[in-house]
Amino acid sequence: MSSRLPVFLSLLAWALFWELSTRIAGSTMFPPLSAIIITIGDVVQLKSFQTALVVTARAFAIGLGLALVVGILVGALMGRFDTADRILNVWVNIFISAPLTAVVPALMPLLGIGETTVVATVFLFAVWVIIIDTREGIRGVSPSLVEMARSNGATRWQMFRKILLPSAMPEVMTGVRLGVVRGVKGVIIGQIIIALVGFGALFETYLQTFQMTRFWALVLVVFSLGFVLVEIVGLLERRLTLHAKSR
Amino acid sequence: MTSVTAIRMAEPVEVADIIVKAVDISKRYGDGTQALSDVTIEFRRGELTTLLGPSGCGKTTLLKIIAGLLPASGGEVRVDNRTVYGPGPERAFVFQDFALMPWASVLRNVAFGLELRGTPKAEREDIARRYIKSVGLAGAEHKFPSELSGGMRQRAGLARALTVNADVLLMDEPFSAIDEQMRRKLQEDLLELLREEQKSVIFVTHSIEEAVYLSDQVVLLTRNPGRVVKSIRPGFDRGAGPEAVRRDQRYLDAVDDIWSQLKQYLS
Numbered sequence: 001m002s003s004r005l006p007v008f009l010s011l012l013a014w015a016l017f018w019e020l021s022t023r024i025a026g027s028t029m030f031p032p033l034s035a036i037i038i039t040i041g042d043v044v045q046l047k048s049f050q051t052a053l054v055v056t057a058r059a060f061a062i063g064l065g066l067a068l069v070v071g072i073l074v075g076a077l078m079g080r081f082d083t084a085d086r087i088l089n090v091w092v093n094i095f096i097s098a099p100l101t102a103v104v105p106a107l108m109p110l111l112g113i114g115e116t117t118v119v120a121t122v123f124l125f126a127v128w129v130i131i132i133d134t135r136e137g138i139r140g141v142s143p144s145l146v147e148m149a150r151s152n153g154a155t156r157w158q159m160f161r162k163i164l165l166p167s168a169m170p171e172v173m174t175g176v177r178l179g180v181v182r183g184v185k186g187v188i189i190g191q192i193i194i195a196l197v198g199f200g201a202l203f204e205t206y207l208q209t210f211q212m213t214r215f216w217a218l219v220l221v222v223f224s225l226g227f228v229l230v231e232i233v234g235l236l237e238r239r240l241t242l243h244a245k246s247r
Numbered sequence: 248m249t250s251v252t253a254i255r256m257a258e259p260v261e262v263a264d265i266i267v268k269a270v271d272i273s274k275r276y277g278d279g280t281q282a283l284s285d286v287t288i289e290f291r292r293g294e295l296t297t298l299l300g301p302s303g304c305g306k307t308t309l310l311k312i313i314a315g316l317l318p319a320s321g322g323e324v325r326v327d328n329r330t331v332y333g334p335g336p337e338r339a340f341v342f343q344d345f346a347l348m349p350w351a352s353v354l355r356n357v358a359f360g361l362e363l364r365g366t367p368k369a370e371r372e373d374i375a376r377r378y379i380k381s382v383g384l385a386g387a388e389h390k391f392p393s394e395l396s397g398g399m400r401q402r403a404g405l406a407r408a409l410t411v412n413a414d415v416l417l418m419d420e421p422f423s424a425i426d427e428q429m430r431r432k433l434q435e436d437l438l439e440l441l442r443e444e445q446k447s448v449i450f451v452t453h454s455i456e457e458a459v460y461l462s463d464q465v466v467l468l469t470r471n472p473g474r475v476v477k478s479i480r481p482g483f484d485r486g487a488g489p490e491a492v493r494r495d496q497r498y499l500d501a502v503d504d505i506w507s508q509l510k511q512y513l514s
Contacts, residue, residue: 148346149314151334152360152411161361166350242350 031213039217048202049218055198059115060187063122067179071127072172075134076164079103092135096128100186104193118190118197124177125186133175137168173237180233184226266292266447267313267415271322274308274473275384279449281472282308285322287477290415294442294463295448299455299505301513306451307419314340316418326415334494336364339413343420345400347392353403354388355380360411371410378406381443398429405437409444416448420455434461435489436445455509459501460492467505469512477508 017042018033041051077086104121111117141164149163165172191200199222206215267290274283278430290296295307298306306330311317313324321414326337339360347356354372357379358401361371379388392400400423408416417482422430434457441448452458458465459481467476492498 020510053423130305142346144342144346145348147311148340148342148359151314151316151324151338151340152363153334153336154363161347162359166348169350225452 028210029212030215035213036216038218038222039213041218043214044221049221050077052198055115056187056191059118059190059198060122060183063119063186064126064180064183066119067123067126067130067183068176070123071175072134072165073176073181075131075172076126076138076160076168078131079135079141079168080164084223088131092128095124095167096132100124101189101193104190107193113194113196115195115197118187121190121193122183122186126183126188129182130172130175130179133171133178134168137171137175138164141167154220158159170234170241172238173233177230177233177237181226184229188222253356264291265289266327267449268328269309269313269322270325270326271310272312272319272324273321273402274305274312274317277410282317284472284474286468286475287322288466288478290447290449291464292414292447293445293448295461296464296466297450297452297458298466298468299458299509300326300468300473300476301451301470301509302453303473304470305466306453308466308473309468310419310449310451315339335499338415338417339408339411341401341404341421343391343407343417343423343472345397345404345424346446347400347403349392352389352391353395355383356392356403357406357410364411367449374410375406376473378409379403381440382406382409392494396429396453397425398433401425401433402436405440409440414445414447416446418448418450420451420453423454425453430457431489437461438485438489455502455505459498459505460489465501467508469509476512479505 015033018030022030022032036173074088078088100121103124104117107117109121111120111168145163145167154163188199191198192203194200195204199218202218203215206212206218269288269290272283272286281445286305286309288296288298294350298309300306312319314329315324315338326333326335329340348359351359351383354375357374358366358371360376362368366374376388379385382405384399384402384406385393386398387403394402395403401424403436404421422433425433433446438461450458450461452461462481465481466478468474469476479501481497481501483492483495483501486491487495
């Protein structure tokens with residue numbers, strides 16, 4: 001409990017600073033925090049917000065789901081087979097550090113101005129880190145565990161499902177957590193660039209009509225949703241890797 | 248039992264007695280290292296044969312080739328007179344580092360060979376419990392490997408190899424990661440266990456005493472490249488119990504004999 005005290009103090013100090021400085025300055029761009037927090041209650045009840053939330057959650061879930069499946073399979077392939085690794089590694093390393101935001105506008109003519117592009121953005125943001133961490137995890141699997149499964153006649157699928165994946169679970173879950181973080185960024189960035197879908201459309205509307213209190217309320221809600229999501233994944237990570245430390 | 252023995256004796260001994268035969272095995276690695284060169288060894292049914300030699304003599308490589316885990320560069324492995332090309336259910340492996348899944352209980356680890364074969368859960372856990380008991384691990388079924396000592400972990404590894412009911416046990420320096428006192432206990436328990444389970448064992452070790460104490464046959468290998476130097480059958484009576492064996496003149500002679508053989512290859 002005491003370890004959380006500095007966190008609360010830090011947040012409190014920031015909140016006080018925001019509240020006081022905005023009240024003194026009186027800027028329309030930066031309303032006081034108290035006004036924003038009150039507005040959160042209104043914003044989340046708006047039909048437009050609820051629709052945006054559903055649309056965003058959907059795009060995020062589909063994009064992340066695809067990134068998980070592709071990321072773990074490709075990462076496992078690269079971790080297990082040197083040929084696959086040599087072919088794919090250069091691409092993964094280019095894309096993991098690439099400024100993907102710049103690519104999103106190029107996706108639009110291809111995938112349309114709608115959900116598909118957002119899904120693709122989430123996928124592109126999340127998949128690379130999942131690939132890299134899964135690859136690391138699979139490379140670290142004890143060779144004798146692999147031999148043990150082989151000597152017991154394991155099929156390829158059994159090897160993957162019962163030995164490689166559980167062994168690599170700590171690294172895979174790190175990749176998943178970082179993938180979720182990047183996916184959250186991806187879904188919002190994708191929507192903002194398209195500006196017609198989900199939270200992106202809402203942000204755009206609030207900005208253009210100078211509804212700054214609503215704008216900041218929405219920012220706080222989106223921040224909180226992302227934070228809570230990552231915390232949940234962190235919890236899951238700790239559960240799934242309970243026995244990994246004894247490796 | 249008696250009738251089987253009688254039938255075997257009626258056949259030519261060389262054919263009937265041999266369960267595993269390594270024929271002209273050679274192994275060359277990609278970097279040009281010649282690990283094994285024309286190794287031919289016959290392993291008799293129901294016996295424990297050790298592969299003994301200094302590190303780098305290719306004894307573990309040979310065991311893994313017999314297991315089907317490594318391909319040979321030349322030669323072949325025959326089990327029951329049939330050439331084998333990979334792992335098979337008639338051979339079970341016991342690993343130096345135990346190869347237990349850290350995320351699974353002892354029970355699941357021991358039953359894992361049967362799990363991969365698709366044996367229903369209740370059935371395989373029954374079988375696993377039986378062998379957990381016979382290796383002396385009763386009560387540890389629901390512990391995780393991290394909660395066990397090295398000796399107990401290898402007991403679990405041995406139990407897993409026994410559950411799949413293979414005729415041949417391939418043991419790769421199984422006790423070398425275990426402290427001396429516990430190693431002696433495990434050696435004695437292994438012999439005890441092998442009196443009940445009719446297994447043929449191929450056992451890799453670098454300990455002369457361990458090889459002589461356990462073996463019906465000791466095959467000496469040397470390195471650069473790995474090849475067979477000599478095969479020795481200690482031939483003392485184990486019935487007298489472990490303490491008597493370790494004082495038996497034939498045991499001591501065999502240890503000396505092997506040491507004088509190996510000495511000349513160490514430089």
